[in-house]
Amino acid sequence: MIIKKFVGKTEEEAVEAAKKELGEGIVIMNVRQVKPKGLLAAFKSRQIEVTVALEDEREPAKPVRRESGQTAEAKASGMDADTQKSTDKGVLTDQSSIEKKLDSLQTLLESQLKQSESAEKSERALEERENGEEGDKAAAEKSPEQEKDDEQEKFIRLLYNTMIENEVAEKYANQILEDVDKNRKPNTPFDYILANIYQKIILKFGKSDGIQPADKGPRVVFFIGPTGVGKTTTIAKLASSFAVEEKKKTVLLTADTYRIAAAEQLRTYAQILEVPFRVIYSLEEFQAAVETFKDYDYIFVDTAGHSHQNEEQLKQMKSYLEILGDKVRTQVFLVLSATTKYKDLLRIADNYREIADYQLIFTKLDETTTLGNLLNLKLHADTPIAYITYGQNVPNDIEKFNPQKTVKQLLGGKA
Ligand SMILES: Nc1nc2c(ncn2[C@@H]2O[C@H](COP(=O)(O)OP(=O)(O)OP(=O)(O)O)[C@@H](O)[C@H]2O)c(=O)[nH]1
Ligand SMILES: [Mg+2]
Structure with missing residues (x-):
């Protein structure tokens, strides 16, 4: 890395x-x-x-030979002898210390940065010395201290348990930690291990671009997902950001004709935002609306929430997604609630996968303290999380997904 x-x-x-x-x-x-x-x-x-x-x-940085009293890695990471002693004793293996460490992740990252640079330097120096002269070999082959190894293991187990408590699926928690476990050396400081795990998870979340403008013509953005997850509310939040803050020409359509109240809900938001609004009853009406608003920047399409097991409705939705063909640029967002059970989320993600390639939006983060499902679903569906929402307030309670906060929380940092 x-x-x-x-x-x-x-x-x-x-x-x-x-x-x-x-x-x-x-x-x-x-x-x-x-x-x-x-x-x-x-x-x-x-x-x-x-x-x-x-x-x-x-390859990850190789272990560095021990120097008198203090490991070269600890020295490189700027740790003083006392800090090192306390980590050796395993002081960090309790939750409050981890929280403190997570609060200062920037410092951790910096120390890791310095450390890997210095590890490379020391390694080079070691190679040069070994090439140049005999002897000193005994020190180079010094075996790892079991006690330290145990403390490290405890530390990693604590992080594992914290992730499991946050409902990260076991297989993903194992994947992340196995890798780190394999690459650790007896003199790897806890800071390094923690920073390494943090980075691994951030990389697993990857990056996401969210809603992007189309090169030519409007971007048609569909919001799909189960009933009551917050599709309509999320559209209102995003439309506000695009239409009001960014002053983009935005129009709201709804294909949700199953409930009168659903269309009215979006109509009200459209009125507040002063953007056009249409209810779409058929594929033809949909095509006509996209044609009417071809000079617009964004066309947001609300859809009816329904059981993901209802194949008829899924098929109908698929025809909406396909009717526009290749000429019109589309994006699809599957809206999921962070409060839904893991197994149900998997099934929902799989069923919707059959009708479209989508990015994820997670809603209702304010209603749960366990965010493991964000990572689980990102990895299961292999698609980025674009936005998260954390309350009923339109337009405020939404932001672009930033994995840093979530990863800190998954590792036991404060919410
Ligand atoms: N706590 C919380 N509530 C939310 C959030 N987003 C939406 N809601 C609420 O969830 C409820 C359902 O929201 P809607 O936007 O109507 O959900 P929907 O997915 O459009 O629902 P259907 O159209 O019935 O499928 C409303 O009471 C919203 O205020 C959120 O991030 N946090
Ligand atoms: Mg709705």
Whole structure:
């Protein structure tokens, strides 16, 4: 894994610089404001520092030979001897310490960054020395201390249990930790292990782009999903952001003609946002509406929530998704509630997969404290989470999905 920092006037600028150097595959680990340094600092504007990671095929940093009293890794990570002693004793293997560590993940990432650089340097130095002279071999072959190994294992088990408590599916928790477990060495500091796990999960979430403008013509965006998950409310939140904040030409359509109240709900939002609204009763009406609004930026389509087991309705929805053909750019979002049971979510995701490729939106994060299903569904459906919603307030309670907060929570950080 490559981890690197980039600085820019804005987050976008820093991310652009990162993409230029490392390619499109980067994942953002952390974003923070940095104060300019130096004599003229007061005259310089604040900058944004973005830490990015890129999974690569290279081997992880090799273990570093122990130096007197303090491991080279601990030294490299800027840990003083006392801190190291306390981690050796396993002080970190309780929840409150992990929370503290997670609160300062930026520092962890930094120490890991320094550490891998310094590990490479030490390794090179070691190779040079070994090539140059005999002896010293005994020290290089020093066996790992069992006690430390046990403490590390305890630490990893604690993280595993925390993930399971957060309802991360066992198979995914195992996948993540097995990898870390395999690569740890007796002198790997806990900080390094934790930062490594954090990064692994962030990379598993990957990146998502959310709703994107079409190159030409409108972007037709469908919202599908089970009853009552918050499709209509989510459309209102997003429409507000696009129509009001970004001043994009937006129109709301509803194909939900099963309940009069459902159409009225969206009509009311359209009136408040002062955007056009249509109820669609047939495929022909749908095509006509898309034609009418061909100069618009976004056409949001609300659909009827129904049981994902109702094949007739699923088929009908599929025909809506397909009727526009290749000429019109579409995007589909499967809206899921974070409060739905894991097994049901899997079935829903599978059934809707048959009608479209979708990205995910998770609603009602305010109604649950366990976010494991976000990771489970991302990995099961192999599709990004684009947005999360966390309340009934339109337009505020929505944001683009940012895995950093969720991953901290999955590892026992504060909500
Ligand atoms: N707590 C909470 N409630 C939400 C959230 N999003 C939507 N709701 C509520 O969930 C209920 C259902 O929301 P709708 O937007 O009507 O859901 P829908 O998916 O359109 O439902 P149908 O059209 O019946 O399939 C409403 O009371 C919303 O206020 C959320 O993020 N958190
Ligand atoms: Mg609805």
